[in-house]
Amino acid sequence: MTPNDAEDTGQFELLGRAFADQLRACLEECARGRRGLFSDLELTGDEEESRAWPEAARLRELAFALQAILSQAEERNALCDEFLDLCTIHGESNPGEPRLARAFLARIESGGVGTPTEIEKKPW
Helix, strand or coil: CCHHHHHHHHHHHHHHHHHHHHHHHHHHHHHCCCCCCCCCCCCCCCHHHHHCCHHHHHHHHHHHHHHHHHHHCCCCCHHHHHHHHHCCCCCCCCCCHHHHHHHHHHHHHHCCCCCCCCCCCCCC
């Protein structure tokens, strides 16, 4: 390991901690009912001004940037990867953002982030 490698690892850890802190704050707010963490909302009327959530948009941008930086160094951040995976859930049968946020918080607190969410089924 060269001194530059150690420096890069330290910077990755700092970025990861900053991301984790901001993610936890947004997840807690989302779990209380605020929508817009996992995707941009298309709101109409007067609600748009009261519902805009710029911190969530910046968090998604940070997650994409962090993932790109880490992939160049052949590194991964399980928390970032799982958050971005949750951002792809859309449709009528999705569990809803507050429920997703509560489940994700529970996985973080239990240490389950980075592990499979379902038990792998045998092909036979």
